[in-house]
Structure formats: structure tokens, C-alpha cells
Amino acid sequence: MIELILAERCTGCGTCISICPSNVFEPSSGAVPMIVRQEDCQTCFLCELYCETDALYVHPDATGHVPSPDTLTPPGDYRRDSGWGSWLKTPVTATSTGAWAMYSHAQENPLEEQL
Amino acid sequence: MNQKALPHALHDHAADLVVLGGGLSGCWAALTAARSGAKVSLFEKGYCGTSGVAAPAGPGHWWVPPLPGAREDAVAARLSKAKGLGDGQWMHRIIERTWQNLPDIGRYYAYEPDDDNRIRLNALRGPEYLNALRRYCLAMGVTIFDHSPVLSLLRDSTGRVAGAFGAHLQGTQGLYRARANAVILASGGCAFQSRLLGAANNTGDGHFMAAELGAQFSGMEFSSIFSVVPKNTTMSRSMIYSFARYFDTHGREIAPDAQGQASLGLAEALAAGPVYCDLSRVPQDIRAQLPLISPNVMLPFRRQGIDPFKDRFEIDLVGEGTIRGVGGIKLAGPNCESGLEGLFATGDIASREAVTGPISGGGAVNAAWALASGCLAAEAALSTDRRTPRRLDLPGRAKPKTSAAFSSESHRAIRTGVQREMLDASRQLSRRASHLKRSLTTLDTLWSQSAPSPADASLQNLKRDRETQAMLAVARWCTSSALERTESLGMHRRADEPELKEPVKPYHVLSGGLNEVRSWREEAFS
């Protein structure tokens, strides 16, 4: 579940409030949003992906609150591996010939259809 | 409930088309309608772009080019597994639609080439794909209402579905009433709030609203599929588990999964004690590609200090309900008509028996179905004749009489009761009439004991109450349908009535009803 908003990193942009599919956050009088419905968190990690300053940390245990140590800083590994924000690589535009290439690829690797 | 008694502000919206749910199917429906000039309003319980089961996953689509014989072969292969419940025409249609329409996303989605420098048009990463669909919808002029769960459908004075009623949970909060010429239901399947990745909002709300107006369901017995996750987590993406071996605490190996579906052996071992997964057989190239293809799969391991390719780790099974199950609203026509005038059903909320048969369509068919059914329904919805002006019935009048609405206090107890019946893997994977009857009695009792919600409930609680009602209703159709199908078929395993030697004539199990749940058989014509 969502466990941490690191105040030093949070810019108060409000993105996590709007993009969380479970409506877990609410704006606060300060800049940093509050986690008001932690038990509704569906542990999808998507807020981490959308937070541009890696201020959020989601613990993989979805069954209950797992306090995070005071020293924890969000690792940002989901954003890094996804190539979001500063990790962005040059995007490639799809071509229609790619569709045909994909077909032969899928035939060779049927497993990759099941992600 | 009349308008004056509502303790919340009431907002009015109007559009040609209301789309209910902004996941994979709802987005394709909305953008297809908007592209042809219609005014479309999309209402999403969470956030269109992160909500729904596709967003945290990586949907591969059924992808077969129009090469001589290729599609015929693909359809024949699928039909042979469909046990007489499939429909080759539907399969061809969704393959063709997906082939035609999916590449449109290329304008909003940055494909990355694979190791061989090839672009794989049909395999997309969920977060980027759903984000691209959102931007595509907005570019086409769709009005998106996030954090705006629909609570019920509205009908006009002729009884035709003509809008939706719901709550805005963020921004200008309050209730809303959206009037439209037609409504597309795309609120996904129902997994009873198991820990299935991305499925918390998929509570069967749309099923419930449609049932209030008399919709029927088909194939709800095909709702007994379970997926492996690292213990206590939600990470149900299944690809790496095709290489898995499982062991009990004594190091004894447990029977492997049957076709990627968790086996009864695994479920029984888990009921008896911890089960450990061994992934050492995952090939090196897949290990290397994993962070690129499925960047979230490693998070639960890394964050709990597990090296999944070296260490054995504990697992759980999470129920998929009708999501990677099959059942849903019985479609009444070739363009996803629901059987109720003005109402269409697409994606996981519709029964997918025609394209999957009694086995899961996860992995390729479901995403193609979500896309194609969304596009087809959008076109059909726009061509329905317009009727204005109309009087709209508020929910109190639109609803059939039902005693079932819950106080917020009983919400938790009911949810726990539903989960106990529906998410017990060893029982669901070996169903017996005695258990099913007991389940149904328990669920019926929960239904009859529920008390009306207070009129001044908060918006958040109104949403929650509806979710609870919906999960309970879906659980009852699933259970009653499982009782009705007395032989094992596909994912529906009856321990008391093993597979018949003589094949029975293929039939569908239909179900419906709220206060009185019914299920019955209908011959399949394929």
C-alpha cells in the first residue's frame, strides 16, 4: 500500500491526487497531499510512475499497513525501468510494416503474447 | 428518493453518448464515437488512464494479419477449445477490428523496438497505452469525468435507457445526472476485490445497474480462475509463472499449473500450508527483457529483498472472478446490444463466450474483444434514432423495487462474506452441489438482511454501498450458474459431476434477477 510521501521531494503539483484510481489522496492546507484512504489503495504503483520527483513510495504488501523506516527514500525504480520523465528514451513512431514484423515475431515467441 | 431530498448538489450533463467506465474498452468506444463527430461524455470511477485492469498490466492483443489461411487457422484453433460455445464469425470480426483500429494508437503511443529492432504493434505497456488512450479521447473531444462513479442508469418515460446517475468525488463534488441518446456499459468484470492487480474498482457496478433494469447474464459459472502472486502482493502478471515450479514446506513438488491456470493441487497445498515458488527455470533472455516488457513485475521482489530467480518465495492465489473468467451480460445482437433499448455492453462486462468459449481469454483474446466490442457498440449506438425531448426518471423511480441497499456499517461484513464464498480457491476449483447450495443460501441471507442506506450518506459511502451490492449480486449469479451447469466444462470444474463421456448438447447458462436470483439453460447454436 501507499506508505510514504517524502515532503522534501514533493512539489505539491497535485498529480497523485488526480491520477490515483482509488482516490486515496486529498489536498491539504500545506503543499504536500495527505494519504486519507490508505485502506483503499490497490497497490498498483501507478502514483510512483506519475510523480515527477519520485516523492512517493508504495510497499508491495497489499494486506495491511507496513510502516516504512524513517530513512527510506523512494527508489524511483519503476520510473527508471519504465523510461518515464527524465529516463525517457527517444520514442519510435510505429510504421504499418511493423505490424507484419510483429506477426512473425509472435509466431516464434507465443509466450510473449501473455504478459 | 426525490430531487429535493438529496443532501448533495445535483449537476446536469448532456451528451449524445454516455460511456460508463474509462478502461480499455470504454476508451475505444468513446474515441470511436467522438471521431465521427458525436458529443461523448465518459464517466470513470477512478482516473481514466490508470484505472481498470489493463493499466498496470501489458495487454497483448489477438493479432493475425489477413494472410491466406492465417485467420481461418487462428479461429479454428480457438473454436476447437470453445466446446460448442464459440462463434467463428465473432472471432473473425474482433481480429479484423483489432487489426484495423489498434495501429491508430501509434499517434499517441511511443513504441520501443525490441531486441531485433522490430516494433510490436499488438503488445503494449499498460500505463503508456491507457495514458495514450486518454490523450486520444481528449484530442477527439471526449469529455472525461474522472472520480465520477456511476451509481445507476436512468430511463426516459418510454423505458429506454437514456443516461446515468452518479457522484463526482473530486472537484465540484455532488451528484450528477447525465442525459444521453444511448449508454455504453464498459465497467469491466468483477473480481470481488481480491488482490488482482488493478481490479479494485471492478466490483460489478455495471452488471448490477443493468440487472436492476432486467438485463440477463450468460456464462457466469466461468468465474473460477485464480492467479499466482508473491505472498501478500497484487502482482498477478502471469508470464514468468509459465516457468514456475512449486514446493510445499517439506520440499515436495506440487503438480504444475494447467495451462497457466492455477491448479487444484496448488490450491489444496496452499490451504494446508505455505507454498514456495521456484523461478530458476526462467531463461536468461526473459530475465533480461523483463524490466523493459513488464517494469512492475520486479518491484515486489526487489522491495522485499527477494531474488526470485535464486530464492524460493512464498505465494498466494488471487481470484479473477469474471475478469480473466468469461461470464457477463448476455448480448442480444451483433453490435453488443444488451437487450435493453439504448444500452450496450462491451469489454469484460459482456459475456465473452462467443470468442473464448469456457476458457479464459486472457493473453490476447480479451484485449481484442475489449477494443473491438467498444468500437462496434459506439458505431451502433450513434446510429440509433434520436428521440427528444424526454423526461428522465430519477433513480428512485427508475429502479425496480428492491429491498437491498446497505448501511455503511454492514458494508465490511457483507464484503467479507462475499469474499469467503467466492475467493476460496480450493472450493472454487472443485465445485460441488452441496457447497454451492450452502454458498447460495449464505449469499441470499446477506442480501435479505441488508438495510437501506441512510439518505444523508456521504458520496464516498454511496459509492461503496453500490460496490458492495454489486459484488453480492454478481456472486449470486456466479454461484447459481455454477449449480445449473452440472458437468465440468472449461474452467468450471465440478468435483461431484466429472466430465461426461457422452458430450451433452452445448448450452449456455443464463442468469439474472436481484431479489430472486434465477439461472436456466439455453441451447447454444454455433
Ligand SMILES: Cc1cc2nc3c(=O)[nH]c(=O)nc-3n(C[C@H](O)[C@H](O)[C@H](O)COP(=O)(O)OP(=O)(O)OC[C@H]3O[C@@H](n4cnc5c(N)ncnc54)[C@H](O)[C@@H]3O)c2cc1C
Ligand atoms: C494482470 C492482467 C493481465 C492481463 N493481460 C492481458 C493480455 O495480455 N491480453 C489480453 O487480451 N487481456 C489481458 N487481460 C485482460 C484485459 O486487461 C481486459 O480484458 C481488459 O482490460 C478489459 O477492458 P474493460 O474496459 O472491459 O475493463 P477494465 O479495463 O477493467 O476497465 C473498466 C473500467 O470501468 C471503471 N468502472 C467500474 N465501475 C464503474 C462505475 N460504477 N462508474 C464508472 N466507472 C466504473 C473502472 O474503474 C475501470 O476503469 C489481463 C488482465 C489482467 C488482470
Ligand code: SF4
Ligand atoms: S505527484 Fe509527487 S510531487 Fe506531485 S503532489 Fe504528489 S507526491 Fe507531490
Ligand code: SF4
Ligand atoms: S498504489 Fe495505486 S491505488 Fe495506491 S495510492 Fe498509488 S496510485 Fe493510488
